[in-house]
Each structure stands twice: as C-alpha cells, then as structure tokens.
Amino acid sequence: MDIDGLGDRFVDALVEFDMVHTPADLYGLTVESFVRMKALADERDGSTPETVKQGKVATKWAENLVASIEASKKSTLPRFLFALGIMHIGESTAKTLATWLGSLAVVRRTPAPVLRVLPDIGDEVATSIAAFFEQEGNEKVVDALLAAGITFADEGAPSPKLRDRLGLDVLLDAAKVPKLGPKSTALLAKTYASVQELVSAGEHNWIIAGVPSAAAANLWAYISDPTNYRKLVNDYADMAWLLDQLPAASATALPLEGHTYVITGTMETLKRDDATERLESLGAKVAGSVSKKTTAVFAGEAAGSKLDKAKELGVPVHTEADLLALLAEHGAAP
Structure with missing residues (x-):
C-alpha cells in the first residue's frame, strides 16, 4: 500500500511474530505494537540497545509508522x-x-x-x-x-467506449470453440440478444442463420456441457450488468485522449509520478519510451537518451513550463 518507512525488515518481523497475517492487519497496529515488535526482534538478534535495557524506549519512529499507515488509507x-x-x-x-x-x-x-x-x-x-x-x-x-x-x-463510471467492445460475440470468442471463428460469433451476436435466446434457437437455426455446420455442432456440444453453459450464462449476466453501469454514449471525451507523452529528466515543480497522474487524468497516455507516435516529450534537467531520441525522430520537445501550462489549460495544474 506504499507505506513510507515500512520496509521488508519490519514486515518480515511482523509476520514472524504473528502480528500480521494479511495486509489489512497493518491498519490495526498501534505504536505499542511496533515497539513490541522491535523489542522481540532485538531480543531474537541479541541486539537490544543499552538504553532500552535501562528503560528508555524511543517511540517516535513507531509514531511515524502509524501515521504513515493512516495516511495510506487515502x-x-x-x-x-x-x-x-x-x-x-x-x-x-x-x-x-x-x-x-x-x-x-x-x-x-x-x-x-x-x-x-x-x-x-x-x-x-x-x-x-x-x-x-x-x-x-x-x-x-x-x-x-x-x-x-x-x-x-x-x-x-466505466468508460462509455466499452459499449462498442462488448457483446455476446466476446463471450463466444473467449470460449474458443473449434471452427467457430469471429465472423460466426459476430453473426450469432447480431442474431440473438442473449445466451438464452442463442440456446433456445438451437444448432439447426444457427446453421440457417449462416454458421457453418461443423462450427454449429461444436458450439452445441460446448453449450451442452452444464459447466460451460453455467459459465456462459453467468459471464453474460456480469457483462450485462457492466453495460448498465456505463454513462450515456454522449459522454464528453477527455481533452488529451489519444495523445501520448514522455517525461524525462528532473522537474522542479512536479514529481514525475504526479505529472503522470495529472496527464492520465486528462486522458493522455504517458509512455516510458519515445517513438514516432509520441505526441511530445517534456524534458527537465539532465534529460538523457529519451531527449536524444525525440530529436532524432523529430518529436516535439517541451519544457516543464510547457507541461504546467498544458495542465493549467485543462484544469489539472498543481
């Protein structure tokens, strides 16, 4: 959960001393829990500090850990x-x-x-x-x-673009029925509105609709297996539920949708992760390498090979100031 200060050594000790069994257990730990964990670890390793032996136990580090765990909830x-x-x-x-x-x-x-x-x-x-x-x-x-x-x-909400990608053919393609190709699954999806309608129609009507007889026979054999049929019905129900969650098809596209950016070098105002999240929130893709499809490269101090590659390919190179201006233009400035 990206908790500052909670390294592998502490995690291993918490597990070893039966204080944590799942990640959720971390959120029930207290300052006292961490102090006890460290005391047990020091005793195990024979490295208990003299100050602790004298009754002086530092707790600031444990307080910081508890605060970090609390902050990670967001x-x-x-x-x-x-x-x-x-x-x-x-x-x-x-x-x-x-x-x-x-x-x-x-x-x-x-x-x-x-x-x-x-x-x-x-x-x-x-x-x-x-x-x-x-x-x-x-x-x-x-x-x-x-x-x-x-x-x-x-x-x-889920992306409205899913509406154009989902249909009965998606489930039939995933079933990988022998000889049942994408043209046949698309035909069946266009002809029948649900799994139940597909099954009710039966093999004979699939052939009449234009599905090759061998493919129709294989699909009927597949659906006749109760396990396969149950999975197909359940998956269709979940897909239908997902389609119901989609916003209206007229939902406005994000302003930077279709744009791909690369960030290289050190930025003074924004950390790279922060800049990436802000660009992605506007619909952009942030890539790790430069190609001819890259919209632009934002270069900070000490930019290296990615900057060279951008110049080689003729990809526009912009500064951190340009990045901040782009984010501000679309209401995503820091």
Missing part, C-alpha cells in the same frame, strides 16, 4: 490494484483497469472474457485478474482493507 484505484500483488498485474495494467472500469466494484465483478477486450490485456492476464477475485480468501482481504478505511479519490 489511495488511488491503480495503486490499490497494483498493491494487491495480482499475478501479471504491473502499474500499467492497473491503470488500464482503473481507466476503463472506473471502480473497484466493477473490477471485482468483471469476468475474464470481458477483461480481454481492454487494451493490452490478453488471455493470461485476464484469467489471472478474474481468478484472483474469485478466490474467497482474496475477497476477504479486499473487504477487510475497505473496512479498515481504504478510499479512492479517483473512482468513477
């Missing part, structure tokens, strides 16, 4: 998702989930076939995310963190 959705330690989920993927799905409640409910339609999320990553939130133990940890007071300042 988080952002990407930071929280990344901190959960979901396999294959880096900072970039966490930002994608937050940008497209909007809230933790939606992320938790979105099935793997739907996650696959998000940018840069393939089968393996989608399966990993969905599997994480399907595990009861993980769900309890997330619920406990929320109960401890974790909040997100950046939650909102």
Whole structure:
C-alpha cells in the first residue's frame, strides 16, 4: 500500500511474530505494537540497545509508522490494484483497469472474457485478474482493507467506449470453440440478444442463420456441457450488468485522449509520478519510451537518451513550463 518507512525488515518481523497475517492487519497496529515488535526482534538478534535495557524506549519512529499507515488509507484505484500483488498485474495494467472500469466494484465483478477486450490485456492476464477475485480468501482481504478505511479519490463510471467492445460475440470468442471463428460469433451476436435466446434457437437455426455446420455442432456440444453453459450464462449476466453501469454514449471525451507523452529528466515543480497522474487524468497516455507516435516529450534537467531520441525522430520537445501550462489549460495544474 506504499507505506513510507515500512520496509521488508519490519514486515518480515511482523509476520514472524504473528502480528500480521494479511495486509489489512497493518491498519490495526498501534505504536505499542511496533515497539513490541522491535523489542522481540532485538531480543531474537541479541541486539537490544543499552538504553532500552535501562528503560528508555524511543517511540517516535513507531509514531511515524502509524501515521504513515493512516495516511495510506487515502489511495488511488491503480495503486490499490497494483498493491494487491495480482499475478501479471504491473502499474500499467492497473491503470488500464482503473481507466476503463472506473471502480473497484466493477473490477471485482468483471469476468475474464470481458477483461480481454481492454487494451493490452490478453488471455493470461485476464484469467489471472478474474481468478484472483474469485478466490474467497482474496475477497476477504479486499473487504477487510475497505473496512479498515481504504478510499479512492479517483473512482468513477466505466468508460462509455466499452459499449462498442462488448457483446455476446466476446463471450463466444473467449470460449474458443473449434471452427467457430469471429465472423460466426459476430453473426450469432447480431442474431440473438442473449445466451438464452442463442440456446433456445438451437444448432439447426444457427446453421440457417449462416454458421457453418461443423462450427454449429461444436458450439452445441460446448453449450451442452452444464459447466460451460453455467459459465456462459453467468459471464453474460456480469457483462450485462457492466453495460448498465456505463454513462450515456454522449459522454464528453477527455481533452488529451489519444495523445501520448514522455517525461524525462528532473522537474522542479512536479514529481514525475504526479505529472503522470495529472496527464492520465486528462486522458493522455504517458509512455516510458519515445517513438514516432509520441505526441511530445517534456524534458527537465539532465534529460538523457529519451531527449536524444525525440530529436532524432523529430518529436516535439517541451519544457516543464510547457507541461504546467498544458495542465493549467485543462484544469489539472498543481
């Protein structure tokens, strides 16, 4: 949870002394808890300071840790998702989930076939995310963190652009039924409004609609398996619920949507992470490398190879003052 001062040494000790079992347990620790943890660790290592033996116990460090833990309750959705330690989920993927799905409640409910339609999320990553939130133990940890007071300042509605990406064909494509290609799944999605309608129509009517007989036979065999059918129905229900959460299609696009920026060098006013978050809040993508598709590079002091690459490719190079002006223009200045 990005807690200042809480390093691996302290975490290991808290776990070893049975004081922490899940991340949520951190939010129940007190100054006394940390003082006791350090005393146990010093006793174990034979390194108890003479001052402590004399009854003089410093607590300022523990007070600072408790304050840092309290401050970490105010988080952002990407930071929280990344901190959960979901396999294959880096900072970039966490930002994608937050940008497209909007809230933790939606992320938790979105099935793997739907996650696959998000940018840069393939089968393996989608399966990993969905599997994480399907595990009861993980769900309890997330619920406990929320109960401890974790909040997100950046939650909102899912992206209305999902409306054009979601349909029955998404679920059928994810099923990977032999010989059932994207043209056939698109045809079925256009012909039938739900899983129930699809199944009620049956194999014969699918063929009449234009699906090859071999593909229709394979799809019928797939759906005839109770486990597959139940998953298809459940995933469709979750997808329909997600579509209901979308704002009106006329929602205004973010001002920097479609723009890609690179930040390099040291900025005097803004830390790079802060600048990145502000640009992303306006719809921009902040990349780690320069390419011909880069809109511009913002270069601070001691800018290195990225600045050279921008000049080589003819990508516009701007200053920190230009960055601040751009943010101010769109109401995102620090």
